[in-house]
Amino acid sequence: MASKHPISVTINGKNFEHEVEPRLLLADYIRHDVELTGTHVGCEHGVCGACTILMDGKAVRSCIMLAVQADGHEITTVEGLAESEEKLHPIQQAFWEAHGLQCGFCTPGILMTLVPYLQENKTPSEQDVREAISGNLCRCTGYQHIVDATLLAAKTMQAAK
Amino acid sequence: MKPAPFEYHAPDTLEEALELKAQHGDEGKALAGGQSLIPAMNFRVAQPTLLIDLNRIGELRYIRKNGVLHIGAMTQQSHAERDPLVAKHAPLLHEAIPNIAHPQIRNRGTIGGSLAHADPAAELPVVATALNTRFRAQSAKGDRWIEAKAFFAGLFTNSMQPDELLVGIAFPEMAERTGYAFVELARRHGDYAMAGLAALVTLNEEGTIKESRLVYLNVGDGPVDAVTACASLIGKKPGDAAFKEAAQIASQKDMEPFGNLHASADYQRHLSAVLTERALAKAYERVKAA
Incomplete structure (x- = not known):
């Protein structure tokens, strides 16, 4: 068996230290070792986007990264978005209000894709949003409500400034 | 699915990485952005026994104009996409990058990784061929430049030796007019x-x-x-x-x-x-x- 490697990772502001086998995928590490199951695993080959997380503020696929590669990095998962149990992140709030989800499987990945996107693109058009989420598959909604929710989020985040 | 077991090295310097390549040759598979290799490992289409992760080697991430435009092999595609030097001196590359997969993939995927992977369906090998890009391959023994035409050697194959790593890419300016x-x-x-x-x-x-x-x-x-x-x-x-x-x-x-x-x-x-x-x-x- 391959030797284990010690890693130290900051996830949602908290530090975690584990010994991991090199072949452990980052998505599985987050779900099984850190027990944050908000990050979902769909296709396991980088196509569906359900496992999208932020590493050092950038959206990446956690199913095509190794846990050992996250050593020394800062990770944000969907659990790190809301300020508290009562106060959702504005993007989460908009998804609630505009019915941006049905089964919710793809939602964490879409939210984590949109967080850095809306930081960089404050007033996106509908076409821009469709392109921004083109790497995230949803099998329920036909995307219309997801696009509506994203546009609503952009608006409320602008108004809050 | 999950990858088969493998040994893992993440050297901090190019020198250490080349030493590992010299020691292990083809057995030591270089891991760049991993956006093609890790999916292949998840499917177990690829089962490398030893991975040499290049992500900690800072000296392989750069974009600079030094005569022509030079890009370090481990430069992320999303970085090159936003770089003003790339837009100015390699506008064809600048136009092509947004077509590579999705932003999440380009945040990890590297310029050198995609070129070395030599996927016929990929954008970068096409751009590199059109621009007569040159590739710098390095081993513990020394380095050499390879012309784009000679670099791509067929389906998912490049012409580097087992002990070599792709370290940098030079993009010549386009001719006048x-x-x-x-x-x-x-x-x-x-x-x-x-x-x-x-x-x-x-x-x-x-x-x-x-x-x-x-x-x-x-x-x-x-x-x-x-x-x-x-x-x-x-x-x-x-x-x-x-x-x-x-x-x-x-x-x-x-x-x-x-x-x-x-x-x-x-x-x-x-x-x-x-x-x-x-x-x-x-x-x-x-x-x-x-």
Whole structure:
């Protein structure tokens, strides 16, 4: 068996230290070792986007990264978005209000894709949003409500400034 | 699925990485952005016994103008996408990068990784071939430059030796009076393209075509250089008639598409012809405007 490697990772502001086998995928590490199951695993080959997380503020696929590669990095998962149990992140709030989800499987990945996107693109058009989420598959909604929710989020985040 | 077990090394310096390559050769698989390798490992299509992760080697991440534009092999695609030097000195590359998969993939995927992977459906090998890009391969014994034509050696194959790593890429400036265009067509933005090409058109002072490059993706076992079509353009007056003829020659004589799930070989030829006319027109518009 391959030797284990010690890693130290900051996830949602908290530090975690584990010994991991090199072949452990980052998505599985987050779900099984850190027990944050908000990050979902769909296709396991980088196509569906359900496992999208932020590493050092950038959206990446956690199913095509190794846990050992996250050593020394800062990770944000969907659990790190809301300020508290009562106060959702504005993007989460908009998804609630505009019915941006049905089964919710793809939602964490879409939210984590949109967080850095809306930081960089404050007033996106509908076409821009469709392109921004083109790497995230949803099998329920036909995307219309997801696009509506994203546009609503952009608006409320602008108004809050 | 999950990857099969492997040993893992993440050297901090290029020197250590080259030492590992010297020791392990082909057994030691270089891990760049991992956006193709790790999916292949998840499927167990690839089962390397030892991974040499290059992500901690800071000296392989750079974009600088030093005579020509130099990009470090481990530079992330999303970094190059936003870099003003790339936009100014390699506008064809700048135009092509947003077509590579999705932003999440480009945040990890590297310029060197995609080139070394030599996927015939990928954008960067096509751009590199059109621009006569040069590749710097290094081993513990020394380094050498490889021309784009010699670098791509068939399906998912490059011409580097087992002890070599791709460390940098040099993008020459385009010749004077040259227009460029990168166009591709995918079923959804970010999917593998059914057809696509990089086009360069260089004009003589009097406005006729001096030379051109048309390089296609996904219609052969590597970047497909349409030399017959380009020869047909030499000395011609740029315009619809010449572009249409070149598009026909390129799609009928210069390529042997395999066809795939989304597009038959005939349809790939058809799309390639349509896109050729568009790319040549766009390149010509740009050289006229400049």
